[in-house]
Amino acid sequence: MNDCLRRLTRIEDGCADPLKYDFRNFVDFCFREVLHYDDPAWLVFDVADWMQTLSISEDGKSRGQVQCQRGAGKSIIVAIFIAWLFYCNPDIKVAVVTSTQDFANRMVKFVRSLFDGHPLLSPLAPRLADQNALSDYRKDMLDSEDRFECGARAQRDPDPSCRAYGIHTSFTGIHPDVVVADDVEIPENSGTVGKREKLHEKCREFESLMTNPHGCILIMGTPQSLDSLYLKYLDKRYVLRRWPARYPDLRDAVRCRDVSPMLLGRLERGEARTGDPTYPERFDDKDLTVKEAIEGPIMFALQFLLDPSMADEDKYPLKLRDWIVMDCAADMAPSRVVWGTTSPIGRSIDHGGLQGDCLHGPVFYEKDWVAYVRSLMYVDPSGRGKDEVAWCVAKATQGMVFVHAVGALRGDGTSDAVLDKLARVAWENGVKEVVVESNFGDGMYAKLLASALARYCQAQVTEHRASGQKEKRIIDVLGPLARMHRMVVDPRVARCEALTHQYTHVTYDRGCLPQDDLLDALAGACAQFPDLVQSDPAQVAEGRKRRSAEQAAKDHQRAWLKQQRMGRSISAGAGMPLDMQRLLREDQPARGYAARGTRGWRRT
Numbered sequence: 001m002n003d004c005l006r007r008l009t010r011i012e013d014g015c016a017d018p019l020k021y022d023f024r025n026f027v028d029f030c031f032r033e034v035l036h037y038d039d040p041a042w043l044v045f046d047v048a049d050w051m052q053t054l055s056i057s058e059d060g061k062s063r064g065q066v067q068c069q070r071g072a073g074k075s076i077i078v079a080i081f082i083a084w085l086f087y088c089n090p091d092i093k094v095a096v097v098t099s100t101q102d103f104a105n106r107m108v109k110f111v112r113s114l115f116d117g118h119p120l121l122s123p124l125a126p127r128l129a130d131q132n133a134l135s136d137y138r139k140d141m142l143d144s145e146d147r148f149e150c151g152a153r154a155q156r157d158p159d160p161s162c163r164a165y166g167i168h169t170s171f172t173g174i175h176p177d178v179v180v181a182d183d184v185e186i187p188e189n190s191g192t193v194g195k196r197e198k199l200h201e202k203c204r205e206f207e208s209l210m211t212n213p214h215g216c217i218l219i220m221g222t223p224q225s226l227d228s229l230y231l232k233y234l235d236k237r238y239v240l241r242r243w244p245a246r247y248p249d250l251r252d253a254v255r256c257r258d259v260s261p262m263l264l265g266r267l268e269r270g271e272a273r274t275g276d277p278t279y280p281e282r283f284d285d286k287d288l289t290v291k292e293a294i295e296g297p298i299m300f301a302l303q304f305l306l307d308p309s310m311a312d313e314d315k316y317p318l319k320l321r322d323w324i325v326m327d328c329a330a331d332m333a334p335s336r337v338v339w340g341t342t343s344p345i346g347r348s349i350d351h352g353g354l355q356g357d358c359l360h361g362p363v364f365y366e367k368d369w370v371a372y373v374r375s376l377m378y379v380d381p382s383g384r385g386k387d388e389v390a391w392c393v394a395k396a397t398q399g400m401v402f403v404h405a406v407g408a409l410r411g412d413g414t415s416d417a418v419l420d421k422l423a424r425v426a427w428e429n430g431v432k433e434v435v436v437e438s439n440f441g442d443g444m445y446a447k448l449l450a451s452a453l454a455r456y457c458q459a460q461v462t463e464h465r466a467s468g469q470k471e472k473r474i475i476d477v478l479g480p481l482a483r484m485h486r487m488v489v490d491p492r493v494a495r496c497e498a499l500t501h502q503y504t505h506v507t508y509d510r511g512c513l514p515q516d517d518l519l520d521a522l523a524g525a526c527a528q529f530p531d532l533v534q535s536d537p538a539q540v541a542e543g544r545k546r547r548s549a550e551q552a553a554k555d556h557q558r559a560w561l562k563q564q565r566m567g568r569s570i571s572a573g574a575g576m577p578l579d580m581q582r583l584l585r586e587d588q589p590a591r592g593y594a595a596r597g598t599r600g601w602r603r604t
Contacts, residue, residue, distance in 0.1 A: 005052060005062065007214040008177055009088030019087065023052040026084045027077065034117035035076075041281040043243060046262045047077055050241050051218065057237040062216040065230060065238050067223070067258075069245040070303040072279055074220050078182055079107060081218075082162065083114045085178060086124050090152035094162045095176035095209065099186045104164030105146045107182060111162060112148050127151040168198075171205050177212045181219045185229045194514060199229055223308045245288055245304035249274045255307060317475055318503050320353045320494075322482035324362050328395075328402045328490040330430055333372060334365040335398050339485035349494050352501030359494055372397045376433040377426045377459075378525035380517055381445045382413045389413040390517035391422060393429045394525040401481065401526055402488045404429055406499055406518055414445065419452040427456035435528055437520075438463035464524065470516065471508055474523040478503075481526055 015021045019029055027048045031037045040048075047066065054062040068074040085092050096111075098104040115125040126143040142149045142160075150161040159174055167184045184203065190196050206217050219238065223230045230240075240258040248255040250267055266272040277285050283304075292300040301307040324339045340363030349359055375395035382389050388408035395402045407425070409418050426434055434453060436446040443463060450461040466473060481487050493499065502519035506512060513519070 005054070005216065008092060008212075008216060009085060011088055019084075023081065023084055024048045026087065027080055030080045030083070030114065030117075034114055034121070038281075041279060042262075043279045043281075044073065044077060046260055047072075047074065047243065048081075050260070051077070051081055054216065054218070055239050060213050061210060062214075062218075063238045064217075065219040065221075065240045067221065067230070067240065067242040067306050069243060069279065069283075069306065070222065071282060072243065073282075075107065075182055076110075078180055078218075078220055079111045079114065082111045082178075082180060083121065083124070086150050086152075086161065087121065090124060090150045090161070091155045091157075092161070092178065093157065093159050093176045094178045094180060095165060095171075095174060096162065097165045097167055097179060097181045097184060097206075099167055099184050099189060101146070101164065101166035101169060103183070104166055108146060108148065108162055108164040112143070115151075123152045125151050167202050171209055174209060175211045176209060176215075178216045178218070179206050179209060181206070181217070181221070183221045184219070185221055185224055187224055190224050190229065194511070196229060197514075203229060222303060222306065224302070228308060242306050243278060244306045245278060245283060247272050247274050247276050247278055255305075315507055316354060316504055317479055318482060318506060320351060320357045320359050320500060320504060322485060322487070323359060323494065324485060324488045325349070325359050325491055325494045326362050326365070326488060328404050328488065329369075330404075331371060332369040333395070333397050333400070333402055333488075335368045335370050336364075336366040337362050337400060337488055338364040340364075349491060350497065351494060352497035352499075353504040357504060362488075370397055372402070374433070374529065375429075375431045376435055376525065376528055377422075377429065377431045378435045378437075378464075378521055378528065379422060379449065380437050380521040380524060382517065388515075388517045389418055389422070390521035391425060392518075392521040392525040393425070393431060394522075394529075395431075396529040400486050400488055401529055402490075403493050403522065403525070404490050406493050406496055406522060408498070408517055408521075414448060416452075419449055420455075422449060423452040423456045426453060426459050432459055434459050434461045435464050435524070436461060437524060438465045464528070466520075466524065469510060470520065471506055471510060471512060474506055474516075474519055475508065477523045477527045487526070 009020070011020050018025045020026075024045050027040055027044060031040045031044075047068065051064070051066070054064040056062055066074060082094050082096070085094060096104050096107050098107060112125070115121045126148050147160040147163040153161055159176070163174070163176075165171060167181075167189070181203070185199060189199055210217060217238075219230070221230055241260055242258050243260050243263065244255075247263060247267055248259060250256060250264070256264060263272075263278055267274070272278075277283055277288055283291065288304065291304060295303065321341070322339075324337055325345055326337070339360065341360055342363050343361035344358050345361050351357075351359065372395040374397075375393075377391055377393045380390040388410055390406070390408045392406045393404040395404060405425070409421055411418055422434075434449065436449060438446065446461050446463050453459050453461065478487075496518065498515070499518040499522065502513055502516050503522070506516065506519060
């Protein structure tokens, strides 16, 4: 037991009561004597041992997080933990927080029922002997569905000993010694960025509630995505421990991260193999196979293997790993750029994408460079609200789209300063065309921008009207382009954390992003090249090489004919590369020449 819990529970060294000095003994007692369950499994004891040995932060408080497979009974262990705290120190105050008020009430009622399950715990039950002398209000304060007061409590306090709270209820005025948050994150309250931010703000209040210098915050739950509250909000002070349903692969550092040392130790000693069930007393291999078939691989990985990556493959369809990150030249590009995973550059570029996503550079690009077929700047205007004037510079050639720059400007989108800045961006990037989304201003914004562009360059201004649900339109444009690795992104664009965050967090849900101006500008720019990206870059590069070789062969043939007329005798194809000689031989019959014996060539 750590010093923080020792102070909370007031357990002194040399305590003779085995139920106090080791929480595992109390768990065993409650399972067999109070709840009349079978003996606890070793995994339950492992969770209980970790809960009583939480590390202490620099401020003297204990903070921890438990992630355990669904159905492992973690809520029962939490309830027994709360009862153990009261058994050790009846004056302690506990706040139970869950996703809904109803679920929190059931948790408190279960803790209350443990006191009636055995004579040893009966003194902890609320004292309602003289019920006639108590008012209805006082009775509710002592014992009701959402709170109770420990009967052995010596100190009088306006706060009850234990009280239930839904995560979105008010916490004002409470000062618990221990906060237990059990499954505060569920799909219903974390499906969008706005909901996750609201949930994040409520969980931040746990710290302000903890006035006890030796308080404890314990969080139990299952992450719903890679952008989960449990992974984003909880910093290094919240020590995480995981117990998945199957033993992970020791070679997979990601899936072994934060897994219980007990599980990893059994793997290292050869007592278990990768894929074996970790809690066979509850779910054996056959049960887990059936669960996976019923739940599906995504939900099984999320709820049982505690791996949210598979769920996010469908929830967040756009990935940074599909980009090709390389420096983009102003007027030319390689004739062919090949994507691959052998050149990760995620460590050198900080991005705002999901955890585990990584940026990659090209594995190969042709030495031959070609000019861009089309270059443009897309502008997404805004009014006076929170939206920004976003712009994106993109150019295309050889079936590839090269994203050179993105940006956003605050302030009134129709101001002279903003229009002048947009014109300068177009001039600096050498674009010949500016496309303006016409949804704002009914075409007036394009006329204002055209007058500003006239002072810098002769770029043509056109309009583009977007229709349909914005999120679906963005994913439908960028998704196929990125998955086929047709998008080359300049490192300056990859370093834009606002864009990479919007890119990786967009879903098909309406309003999933509070701010999407940069992403909308990127999708608008890429949507202007539907014909250019239809061709295969490899076939385009091969065709260009063949046309170049054919032209060189024809030039050499014309030079050979000219020298023949001048009376000079040279062998056909002399000095030419072998591929050009082959093209020359293939092309001869069509040009009116025929071979005759071994005397050379004569005109037919």
